[in-house]
Amino acid sequence: xxxxxxxxxxxxxxxxxxxxxxxxxxxxxxxxxxxxxxxxxxxxxxxxxxxxxxxxxxxxxxxxxxxxxxxxxxxxxxxxxxxxxxxxxxxxxxxxxxxxxxxxxxxxxxxxxx
Amino acid sequence: xxxxxxxxxxxxxxxxxxxxxxxxxxxxxxxxxxxxxxxxxxxxxxxxxxxxxxxxxxxxxxxxxxxxxxxxxxxxxxxxxxxxxxxxxxxxxxxxxxxxxxxxxxxxxxxxxxxxx
Numbered sequence: 001x002x003x004x005x006x007x008x009x010x011x012x013x014x015x016x017x018x019x020x021x022x023x024x025x026x027x028x029x030x031x032x033x034x035x036x037x038x039x040x041x042x043x044x045x046x047x048x049x050x051x052x053x054x055x056x057x058x059x060x061x062x063x064x065x066x067x068x069x070x071x072x073x074x075x076x077x078x079x080x081x082x083x084x085x086x087x088x089x090x091x092x093x094x095x096x097x098x099x100x101x102x103x104x105x106x107x108x109x110x111x112x113x114x
Numbered sequence: 115x116x117x118x119x120x121x122x123x124x125x126x127x128x129x130x131x132x133x134x135x136x137x138x139x140x141x142x143x144x145x146x147x148x149x150x151x152x153x154x155x156x157x158x159x160x161x162x163x164x165x166x167x168x169x170x171x172x173x174x175x176x177x178x179x180x181x182x183x184x185x186x187x188x189x190x191x192x193x194x195x196x197x198x199x200x201x202x203x204x205x206x207x208x209x210x211x212x213x214x215x216x217x218x219x220x221x222x223x224x225x226x227x228x229x230x231x
Contacts, residue, residue: 001220033217048204048217056215071138088157100147100166103215105159 002026004106007092012112018079021109025072025093031102032074034066037088046089049074050096078111086113115139118206118222125227127196134181135191135225137206145211147203148189149219150180153203165189167211196229203227 005024013019025032033056034046045058049068065070066076072093073094078085117140127133135231139148150162165173165180173180181190193200203226 002175030216033219043207043219044219045218048215050217056213056218058218090157090159092217094158096216098220100164100211102149102161102164103159103219104161105151106152107156107158110157 004091004093004104006089006106006109007111010110010112011109012114013081014114015081017079017081018077019111020075020077021075021089021091021108022109023074023091023093024093024106025074026095028070029093029095029104031094031096032068032072033092034074034076034091034095035092036060037090037108037109043090047075069087081113083113085111087111116143116208116210116220118208118220120206120222122225123223125225127193127227128230128231130195130200131192132192133196133227134201135193135227136202137189137191137207138221139187139189139206139208141210143210143212147209147211149182149193149207150178150189150204150207151207152166152200153205153224155202159205160219163191167175193227198229198231201227201229 033048048056068074088108090108092105094101119145146167148165151159179192206222
């Protein structure tokens with residue numbers, strides 16, 4: 001079974017641009033979550049999608065958005081990029097069968113904003 | 115407020131020895147789950163072990179065990195017989211279960227473990 005796939009692996013953008021990151025969850029997993037990882041702030045929850053609906057959101061500005069498609073694939077978008085958006089963006093999926101369910105993570109997209 | 119604290123930024127351990135990574139947590143939710151993840155330099159987060167707040171016994175998964183002390187709100191990870199491949203960043207995380215949302219984990223700042231040959 002293929003793991004969580006994130007594309008692209010690396011991305012370089014300039015301030016003011018926008019970016020879209022993609023995540024393909026493990027087959028059969030309906031929940032997809034996104035996290036931002038920086039050296040200063042650590043791992044922070046961005047949002048979670050389930051059955052094409054956002055069901056939980058972290059404390060990030062509206063420039064960060066996401067969506068989920070009917071095949072559970074998810075994208076996140078960051079508009080008007082700032083230098084502080086440079087981070088590793090991790091996607092995680094789970095079958096969402098129970099509260100003890102572990103999250104399966106992808107290798108992340110490393111975003112650098114210049 | 116929900117919070118995970120890992121007080122050891124970096125740790126060294128000799129190969130084949132045991133090591134304990136500390137984790138304390140804070141939550142007002144009576145039902146919660148605690149996770150440990152390993153992050154090698156490749157970036158992918160690898161699940162190691164899970165402990166539910168109502169579990170009576172400490173969780174074990176191979177060389178990993180979780181020393182769960184509910185009254186102290188601590189969930190320390192014990193790695194026995196360390197291997198060179200254990201060198202990585204280790205994260206403690208918590209999920210508050212009453213919300214029903216499985217995708218949100220609160221992470222600690224992590225501990226970098228280096229295993230010496």
